[in-house]
Amino acid sequence: xxxxxxxxxxxxxxxxxxxxxxxxxxxxxxxxxxxxxxxxxxxxxxxxxxxxxxxxxxxxxxxxxxxxxxxxxxxxxxxxxxxxxxxxxxxxxxxxxxxxxxxxxxxxxxxxxxxxxxxxxxxxxxxxxxxxxxxxxxxxxxxxxxxxxxxxxxxxxxxxxxxxxxxxxxxxxxxxxxxxxxxxxxxxxxxxxxxxxxxxxxxxxxxxxxxxxxxxxxxxxxxxxxxxxxxxxxxxxxxxxxxxxxxxxxxxxxxxxxxxxxxxxxxxxxxxxxxxxxxxxxxxxxxxxxxxxxx
Amino acid sequence: xxxxxxxxxxxxxxxxxxxxxxxxxxxxxxxxxxxxxxxxxxxxxxxxxxxxxxxxxxxxxxxxxxxxxxxxxxxxxxxxxxxxxxxxxxxxxxxxxxxxxxxxxxxxxxxxxxxxxxxxxxxxxxxxxxxxxxxxxxxxxxxxxxxxxxxxxxxxxxxxxxxxxxxxxxxxxxxxxxxxxxxxxxxxxxxxxxxxxxxxxxxxxxxxxxxxxxxxxxxxxxxxxxxxxxxxxxxxxxxxxxxxxxxxxxxxxxxxxxxxxxxxxxxxx
Ligand SMILES: Nc1ncnc2c1ncn2[C@@H]1O[C@H](COP(=O)(O)OP(=O)(O)OP(=O)(O)O)[C@@H](O)[C@H]1O
Ligand SMILES: [Mg+2]
Numbered sequence: 001x002x003x004x005x006x007x008x009x010x011x012x013x014x015x016x017x018x019x020x021x022x023x024x025x026x027x028x029x030x031x032x033x034x035x036x037x038x039x040x041x042x043x044x045x046x047x048x049x050x051x052x053x054x055x056x057x058x059x060x061x062x063x064x065x066x067x068x069x070x071x072x073x074x075x076x077x078x079x080x081x082x083x084x085x086x087x088x089x090x091x092x093x094x095x096x097x098x099x100x101x102x103x104x105x106x107x108x109x110x111x112x113x114x115x116x117x118x119x120x121x122x123x124x125x126x127x128x129x130x131x132x133x134x135x136x137x138x139x140x141x142x143x144x145x146x147x148x149x150x151x152x153x154x155x156x157x158x159x160x161x162x163x164x165x166x167x168x169x170x171x172x173x174x175x176x177x178x179x180x181x182x183x184x185x186x187x188x189x190x191x192x193x194x195x196x197x198x199x200x201x202x203x204x205x206x207x208x209x210x211x212x213x214x215x216x217x218x219x220x221x222x223x224x225x226x227x228x229x230x231x232x233x234x235x236x237x238x239x240x241x242x243x244x245x246x247x248x249x250x251x252x253x254x255x256x257x258x259x260x261x262x263x264x265x266x267x268x269x270x271x272x273x274x275x276x277x278x279x280x281x282x283x284x285x286x287x288x289x290x291x292x293x294x295x
Numbered sequence: 296x297x298x299x300x301x302x303x304x305x306x307x308x309x310x311x312x313x314x315x316x317x318x319x320x321x322x323x324x325x326x327x328x329x330x331x332x333x334x335x336x337x338x339x340x341x342x343x344x345x346x347x348x349x350x351x352x353x354x355x356x357x358x359x360x361x362x363x364x365x366x367x368x369x370x371x372x373x374x375x376x377x378x379x380x381x382x383x384x385x386x387x388x389x390x391x392x393x394x395x396x397x398x399x400x401x402x403x404x405x406x407x408x409x410x411x412x413x414x415x416x417x418x419x420x421x422x423x424x425x426x427x428x429x430x431x432x433x434x435x436x437x438x439x440x441x442x443x444x445x446x447x448x449x450x451x452x453x454x455x456x457x458x459x460x461x462x463x464x465x466x467x468x469x470x471x472x473x474x475x476x477x478x479x480x481x482x483x484x485x486x487x488x489x490x491x492x493x494x495x496x497x498x499x500x501x502x503x504x505x506x507x508x509x510x511x512x513x514x515x516x517x518x519x520x521x522x523x524x525x526x527x528x529x530x531x532x533x534x535x536x537x538x539x540x541x542x543x544x545x546x547x548x549x550x551x552x553x554x555x556x557x558x559x560x561x562x563x564x
Binding site: 204 | 387
């Protein structure tokens with residue numbers, strides 16, 4: 001009796017963890033060999049904090065390689081040295097202000113870029129005339145790298161914050177525009193038919209059908225945009241700046257301080273990963289009505 | 296005011312238009328609908344003439360692919376005719392699509408309320424009316440679910456609730472009860488019949504279930520296999536409410552089924 005109860009408990013636990021049953025008893029009882037409730041195709045159930053596993057593995061290799069002496073500290077500083085350097089920089093009050101300046105540029109550039117990209121995507125997605133006017137210039141901008149635009153932007157706006165934020169915004173605008181526009185245009189035609197039989201007016205059609213329908217595209221664009229924002233930040237801060245993480249790294253490069261450079265790189269990586277995670281969480285919540293392989 | 300939709304070079308539209316204006320009927324005259332051009336073109340409807348009296352209940356029967364959904368979307372004005380004319384008094388038309396089309400980003404209540412919002416119904420009243428309609432289709436308690444959390448039959452019922460929320464006088468329904476169990480369907484037949492009478496709706500109802508057609512319809516229209524033409528119109532002169540399993544319904548249904556079977560096998564052979 002006691003063993004039977006235990007067996008049930010075990011089975012329940014196993015189902016909970018979705019490990020395929022290997023018990024002879026269950027096979028004999030005619031159970032399907034595949035646990036119920038599990039999709040055979042597709043990536044399977046989400047792993048909690050799965051997005052951290054890859055970066056942690058990378059960190060592990062770095063640790064191990066440095067500890068075992070396979071990585072020359074002059075080539076790549078050991079992680080603990082990087083940590084103490086970061087702490088020293090923070091303590092001495094050099095890291096804090098630089099970080100703040102970089103974060104500010106990132107945030108403003110992202111905000112303006114997203115706003116502009118969204119407006120352009122709506123104008124061009126909702127009207128043929130808008131598309132005729134807006135789409136071409138955006139495609140042209142798309143094929144010009146930010147780095148190539150920089151000299152001109154420098155001449156126009158000088159070297160102050162304005163120029164940096166505009167450069168970042170220009171990089172952000174492109175993915176937002178492309179993916180939102182594509183999202184708008186690929187909304188299922190049946191929804192438009194439905195809206196027509198419901199006699200929705202133009203405002204209600206845009207607000208209740210077009211915008212929610214374009215959200216998946218917008219979020220995809222936003223993920224690219226966040227990356228674009230960090231990338232542009234690096235370019236701006238290393239080409240022309242007197243503050244920020246990029247400037248800190250540039251300075252360290254001239255003095256041969258590998259550890260400071262690595263601190264900067266790790267910071268960029270962490271901030272990039274963190275902001276992408278935030279966008280993904282927001283995407284999950286806002287797009288909970290979708291049924292995709294993600295769930 | 297009369298709304299006449301006709302193929303571009305048309306001659307008969309105006310005359311029929313007057314007739315419709317006088318009676319309020321929906322009148323289809325020699326309606327032809329072709330999809331595509333050249334050798335690959337498909338003729339979905341080929342000369343359909345039909346008269347749907349105001350306040351009547353018309354059921355459409357026909358083999359799969361004979362053009363029933365096409366006919367409804369033409370009446371709803373979602374598509375252009377190739378030839379002929381459709382003529383009705385301009386008034387709101389509510390449509391229930393074959394695949395239950397709900398906005399996936401709105402909740403069940405949100406989908407129903409959208410139809411009310413368009414008509415300018417206030418917030419509090421919207422909420423109350425939506426709850427009532429969801430009650431009618433027996434979905435109380437599902438107001439805050441999203442469509443993907445519902446079964447196919449439940450989604451159909453949400454679509455029905457929304458169509459009723461539109462308060463249109465013409466209701467076009469494309470196999471609305473196809474995914475329901477017999478019991479739920481019986482109950483919804485009663486509800487639909489009640490609402491149809493109360494609001495004096497004009498209903499055009501597509502179904503593959505012959506008994507359902509006889510249970511509900513004032514007239515049952517049998518369409519030929521593709522290209523669709525009107526093969527026969529059966530007037531159902533039985534007292535309401537009818538029971539779907541009563542003998543008179545079964546007898547007429549058997550007669551219509553035979554005609555339908557003959558038509559389908561004529562095409563298969
Ligand atoms: N948008 C379209 N483009 C091209 N052909 C179409 C289109 N819609 C329908 N057809 C064709 O028109 C014919 C009639 O289609 P329709 O959907 O009206 O059939 P139906 O009677 O509703 O069939 P079912 O009972 O299976 O729903 C079919 O042969 C179909 O291939
Ligand atoms: Mg159909």
